[in-house]
């Protein structure tokens with residue numbers, strides 16, 4: 001009876017898993033040169049978690065993010081997003097999953113330079129087929145929530161680094177995705193601006209969004225509730241942070 005209850009509980013917990021990586025390998029072959037970027041990575045992420053992926057340059061962090069965000073497919077193993085095995089999906093289904101479930105934030109912002117701040121944030125809504133008036137309202141609301149309501153008509157080059165990253169975050173969150181993936185989002189920012197960007201991620205996480213941040217900065221990575229450490233394509237550590245409260249105060 002006790003065992004049954006435990007099984008039932010486990011099943012319940014499992015339905016809450018939004019990302020599952022099962023023995024994920026990614027090999028890049030370029031002529032004779034074979035790089036094993038991921039050599040068998042396993043982990044699960046529950047809806048609403050906020051975690052970091054850390055590790056030295058070349059350890060496979062971006063490759064791992066590309067797998068989770070379905071920007072790339074594994075050579076072997078399974079990536080399961082929202083209960084769906086991505087290898088069973090065709091390109092169109094993957095594109096829809098990327099558009100509806102995942103928001104991306106990059107170190108170099110990747111904003112479109114010819115568009116205004118407002119137009120950049122409206123863009124993902126267009127791909128979702130949302131009508132223009134509603135796109136404008138939603139994008140304005142989201143820009144307001146990141147404190148940029150007075151920069152709607154600016155172009156990206158007229159903004160500071162921190163402001164550009166806040167636009168990029170607004171663009172990632174405007175579709176209300178269940179997952180936000182951020183690859184070195186504070187890498188190009190000074191530490192004070194980086195802290196503001198991190199605070200913004202905390203706010204987004206508070207409403208239930210799962211967030212994964214790749215970072216070289218232990219001050220950021222170790223301030224989060226969980227850190228996955230990669231080395232040479234393998235996980236060397238995956239744990240909940242000790243002394244979390246103490247560290248959060250120090251960041």
Ligand SMILES: Nc1ncnc2c1ncn2[C@@H]1O[C@H](COP(=O)(O)OP(=O)(O)OP(=O)(O)O)[C@@H](O)[C@H]1O
Pocket residue numbers: 028029030035036037055056057058059060061062063064
């Ligand atoms: N498109 C590619 N083609 C060939 N090799 C690649 C490709 N992308 C990554 N690699 C290789 O895979 C390994 C892991 O790269 P990855 O970009 O995931 O590292 P990373 O941990 O994100 O590093 P960094 O901290 O420098 O961004 C590296 O050795 C890299 O050279």
Ligand SMILES: [Mg+2]
Pocket residue numbers: 061062063183
């Ligand atoms: Mg990288």
